[in-house]
Amino acid sequence: MGLQRSCSPRLANNLTLVGIILLASFQAxxxxxxxxxxxxxxxxxxxxxxxxxxxxxxxFYEGTGVEGHSAxxxxxxxxxxxxxxxxxxPQYFGEGIVDWGSNIYEWTWKSLVCFxxxxxxxxxxxxFSYSGEGWGMTRTAKELITSDGTATLRFRNPATFQETxxxxxxxxxxxxxxxxxxxxxxxxxxxxxWHSERIARISQRDGHVIAWIxxxxxxxxxxxxxxxxxxxxIAYDAQHDRLFVTGKQxxxxxxxxxxxxxxxx
Numbered sequence: 001m002g003l004q005r006s007c008s009p010r011l012a013n014n015l016t017l018v019g020i021i022l023l024a025s026f027q028a029x030x031x032x033x034x035x036x037x038x039x040x041x042x043x044x045x046x047x048x049x050x051x052x053x054x055x056x057x058x059x060f061y062e063g064t065g066v067e068g069h070s071a072x073x074x075x076x077x078x079x080x081x082x083x084x085x086x087x088x089x090p091q092y093f094g095e096g097i098v099d100w101g102s103n104i105y106e107w108t109w110k111s112l113v114c115f116x117x118x119x120x121x122x123x124x125x126x127x128f129s130y131s132g133e134g135w136g137m138t139r140t141a142k143e144l145i146t147s148d149g150t151a152t153l154r155f156r157n158p159a160t161f162q163e164t165x166x167x168x169x170x171x172x173x174x175x176x177x178x179x180x181x182x183x184x185x186x187x188x189x190x191x192x193x194w195h196s197e198r199i200a201r202i203s204q205r206d207g208h209v210i211a212w213i214x215x216x217x218x219x220x221x222x223x224x225x226x227x228x229x230x231x232x233x234i235a236y237d238a239q240h241d242r243l244f245v246t247g248k249q250x251x252x253x254x255x256x257x258x259x260x261x262x263x264x265x
Contacts, residue, residue: 031171031201031209032261036218040255042244043080046225048073050248052097052106052137053181053233056119059083060235060244060253063097063106070094072106072122077253086122088115096137096181098144100158105144107134114161128161136182136191140204145189151177153189153207167207169200176200176209183234185243192232199234199245211261215245218254225249 042060052063062073070092074084088094093109103125107114114128136147143164144156154166169176169191178194188210189202199213215231224247233246233253246253 031211033198033212033214033263034258034260035262036213036215036256037259038218038254039242039257042077042253042255044246044250044253045075045080045082046249046251048249050233050246050250051095051109051135051181053235053244053246054097054099054138054183055235055237055242055244056099061097061099061104062233063094065094065109065248067091067093070108072097072104072117084122086117095134096146098137098139100139100144105137107137107146109134130161136180138182138184138189140184145182145184145204147179147182147191149178149180149194151175151179151207153179153182153191153202167202167204169202169207169209171200171209171212181232181234183236185236190234190236192234194232195230197231199231213258214262215256218245218256219247219250219252223251 048062049065050062051065054061059074060077064071068090070088072086073082075082092111095107095109097104097106099119102119103116104119105114105116110133112129116125116127117123118125133148135149138145144158146154146156151169152166153169154163156163169179180192180194183190189204191200191202193200197216200209201211203210229247229249231247235244242255244253244255
């Protein structure tokens with residue numbers, strides 16, 4: 001006759017408690033941190049107050065801000081020469097941009113207007129309205145993703161610009177707010193954090209930070225125009241697996257490779 005083994009209620013409760021503690025500890029653990037290696041440098045206009053940035057068909061597209069200076073630009077990477085330019089009316093502060101099919105979207109900070117242009121002619125096709133502030137913008141294959149300076153990322157229907165769902169970004173138990181310019185790479189959302197030298201790599205499913213990219217020192221402080229010349233611009237060349245970063249009024253666009261992870265947060 002074999003021995004019957006059973007756990008006492010107290011032992012079972014203790015095991016359950018240990019499991020809960022371990023799970024909470026895992027969920028609260030900080031995301032790993034990656035460093036970077038500079039692969040190449042490209043010229044960037046110090047007149048461009050970068051709010052939106054992407055790579056498409058061999059060109060950099062950029063949405064720039066500040067009332068009276070906002071624009072949508074297409075530039076040739078090697079020379080920095082502008083090949084297309086559309087100036088926004090002076091009352092608008094331009095923000096994030098995203099390509100969608102044959103169009104390119106650019107929205108605005110506080111004017112509640114998103115402009116939709118023909119990608120090739122930059123002719124205005126239509127415009128959308130929305131509530132709240134406009135900051136960064138990117139896309140999946142099916143949806144647009146937008147930031148508004150908080151910890152919330154909103155997914156939107158490209159045909160209507162209406163929100164379909166949202167996630168709140170967090171690293172363990174810590175909320176990560178002031179999310180700015182965005183890019184979508186290998187199923188992850190890359191996000192600049194305003195006035196931070198780090199990029200967050202975010203799960204599109206639940207908003208947790210998968211990893212950080214620490215870009216401290218990539219552009220020395222003496223090469224920045226002022227305290228608002230911050231890191232803000234992520235672009236990705238999917239065909240050649242190239243990652244680019246820049247900032248507001250920076251003289252350089254950097255092509256980088258990730259190194260690490262080098263540390264915990």
